[in-house]
Amino acid sequence: MVRVGAIVLVTVLLAGVVFPVAGMSSQVNTASGGGADTPDVQQAQADANATDTDGDGLSDSLERSVYDTDPTDADTDGDGYPDGMEVRCEQAIPNADPLRTDIYVEVDSTQATTLSDPARTSIVETFENAPVSNPGDSTGIDIHLVTDDTNLSANGTVHSKSRPGVGNDIYDFRANHSEYRSDGYYYVLLTDDVAYNGDDYFVGAGRPEIAAMERFDSTKITASLFMHEFGHAMGLDAYQDGIDEERYSRTEYDSVMNYNGLYRQLSYSNGTDSVGRNEWQFVAENRTQPAIECVENGTCSSRCTQTAKVTVNG
Ligand SMILES: [Ca+2]
Ligand SMILES: [Ca+2]
Ligand SMILES: [Ca+2]
Numbered sequence: 212m213v214r215v216g217a218i219v220l221v222t223v224l225l226a227g228v229v230f231p232v233a234g235m236s237s238q239v240n241t242a243s244g245g246g247a248d249t250p251d252v253q254q255a256q257a258d259a260n261a262t263d264t265d266g267d268g269l270s271d272s273l274e275r276s277v278y279d280t281d282p283t284d285a286d287t288d289g290d291g292y293p294d295g296m297e298v299r300c301e302q303a304i305p306n307a308d309p310l311r312t313d314i315y316v317e318v319d320s321t322q323a324t325t326l327s328d329p330a331r332t333s334i335v336e337t338f339e340n341a342p343v344s345n346p347g348d349s350t351g352i353d354i355h356l357v358t359d360d361t362n363l364s365a366n367g368t369v370h371s372k373s374r375p376g377v378g379n380d381i382y383d384f385r386a387n388h389s390e391y392r393s394d395g396y397y398y399v400l401l402t403d404d405v406a407y408n409g410d411d412y413f414v415g416a417g418r419p420e421i422a423a424m425e426r427f428d429s430t431k432i433t434a435s436l437f438m439h440e441f442g443h444a445m446g447l448d449a450y451q452d453g454i455d456e457e458r459y460s461r462t463e464y465d466s467v468m469n470y471n472g473l474y475r476q477l478s479y480s481n482g483t484d485s486v487g488r489n490e491w492q493f494v495a496e497n498r499t500q501p502a503i504e505c506v507e508n509g510t511c512s513s514r515c516t517q518t519a520k521v522t523v524n525g
């Protein structure tokens with residue numbers, strides 16, 4: 212969450228600084244006939260090839276020879292999506308890579324516009340440059356920001372806590388407008404006015420798996436605020452040392468979760484500062500994540516999103 216002090220900071224920054232604008236199942240045919248032992252040997256080989264040891268929807272042989280995934284680990288890259296789902300569920304999780312951490316976010320807006328392309332690019336590049344390792348040689352995280360609704364109707368201020376009435380809080384918006392939650396997507400709402408714990412001075416709020424934020428014209432401020440609130444949505448909580456506080460300098464705690472870093476930077480900490488918490492590693496390996504319900508036997512179930520969606524920079 213971001214408090215009133217942050218609003219003052221925005222004003223100062225805007226006044227003093229020029230920001231950049233704004234299926235293949237592996238069915239192996241077994242030959243019959245031949246010498247006395249040959250069929251058994253071939254059958255054994257065929258069974259081995261068709262075996263899906265880890266139950267992720269891909270046979271061991273496909274994992275070894277086609278996808279370079281681990282036949283004994285259902286989720287080779289540890290991002291919550293089983294290997295078979297990453298390979299086969301293009302509609303639910305487009306451009307997923309079974310060998311890289313993928314994070315999917317549905318972005319709705321009560322405004323006519325959503326995240327600007329420059330803000331989106333800043334966020335995507337920040338995750339791409341994250342100092343975390345994937346299976347194989349690659350580093351970084353692929354965040355997929357999926358724009359869904361715009362011009363949603365808000366009933367005034369959007370609160371971070373559940374409230375009576377419809378359109379009053381972020382949970383209303385997710386309940387009524389989230390298209391992809393069962394596919395394991397986070398939900399972020401852009402709106403005109405956000406309140407945290409009833410306090411209207413806040414400009415953004417993040418709760419587990421969900422966030423709301425006001426939108427600013429500045430690309431840098433918008434992207435930075437997104438990173439901050441989305442950090443909360445992933446489990447970087449305010450009770451942890453330095454988060455939503457101003458008592459550490461940016462050198463001591465080099466993170467957008469530090470109020471002294473908010474609006475000025477994008478990145479989470481890598482554990483080399485005084486606070487010493489590797490937030491990028493937490494994001495890659497231990498973040499709070501929406502349940503992935505649209506999976507069955509390692510691959511897409513009928514609950515998977517079947518409608519085409521627009522994905523940008525993902
Ligand atoms: Ca498998
Ligand atoms: Ca596997
Ligand atoms: Ca995976």
Ligand SMILES: [Ca+2]
Pocket residue numbers: 288290292297307308309310311312313
């Ligand atoms: Ca992946």
